[in-house]
Amino acid sequence: MKACPGLGGWAAMHPHVDEANAREDAGRRVTDPALRRELAARGEADQRARDTALAAGMRDxxxxxxxxxxxxxxxxxxxxxxxxxxxxxxxxxxxxGVANAWLLVQHADRDPAFQAAVLKTLESRLAGSGVRKADVAMLTDRVLLAQGKPQRYGSQFKPSQDGSPVSEPTEDMAHVDQRRASMDLMPLADYQCMLRFSYAPAQATDARAQQARDVGTDRQR
Structure with a gap:
């Protein structure tokens, strides 16, 4: 928060997805608890592996x-x-559970056809429950980039040789923040600041990874 002052105000107005999901799931009896448990375990493995890679600035x-x-x-x-x-x-x-399933799809880059097929399903559910606009936006960017097109919401970056994040090609940058806001994503400048802070090699890696999750950026989720 100290490195990126704009994050505080945004985070205060946007409850973290895990907290919102916990409230929504409170008292809910799901029909497939075994699948929910497996999704939770796989989501944790996904984030644990990314936190370890992030600790080295994605260069190990x-x-x-x-x-x-x-x-x-x-x-x-x-x-x-x-x-x-x-x-x-x-x-x-x-x-x-839906959020964990989305996370696995978001990181399924070796199968862009599968990502695109799931994206269509998620888009069809936007008017109902269980799908976050931010998740659809981030998966949209992944699918577009895999198709050789510029991304729409500026959510995807790649590490440069020194480990700092570099934006993937993005359409109509003049209006990207309007598109991000419409999909519940933070302003691009705040997101870039968080990425620079998160991807820099650090001793305080665990704290950095936790801060990124607390703010709810589109870096990992």
């Missing part, structure tokens, strides 16, 4: 390879789930 080949192994395992498992019963719903796994 061992940590990066371990992250890709987790992603590949999660992708194969989730594709089988979706083929068998469709993309999870809040009734089946709760709001947090």
């Amino acid at each position: 080949p061992v940590a990066n390879k371990a992250m890709l192994v987790v992603d590949a395992d999660n992708l194969a498992w989730l594709k089988a789930v979706v083929a068998r019963q469709g993309f999870p719903t809040p009734d089946a796994v709760g709001a947090q």
Whole structure:
């Protein structure tokens, strides 16, 4: 928060997704608790692998390879789930379960066709419950970039040689903040500041990763 002063005001007006999901799921009896537990375990593995890679500024080949192994395992498992019963719903796994399923799709870059297919499902659910606009926006950017097109919401960055984040090509940058606001994403300048802080090599890695989750950026989620 000290490094990026604009984050405080934004975070105060936007409850973190995990807190919002916990409130929505309070007292809910899901129809597939086993699937919800598996999604939670795989979501935790996803974030743990990314926190480890982030600790080295995404420049440790061992940590990066371990992250890709987790992603590949999660992708194969989730594709089988979706083929068998469709993309999870809040009734089946709760709001947090849906968020965990989305997280696995967001990091399934080795299968852009699967990401695009899930995106269509999530777009069709936007008017209902269980899908966050921010999640649809971030997956949209991933799908567009995989198709060789500029992203729409500026959510995707890549590390440069020195570890600092560099934006992927983005359409109509003059109006990107309007598009981000419409999808419940923080202003791009605040997001860039958080990324610069998060990707810099640090001793206080655990604190940095936790701060990124507390603010609810589109870096990992």
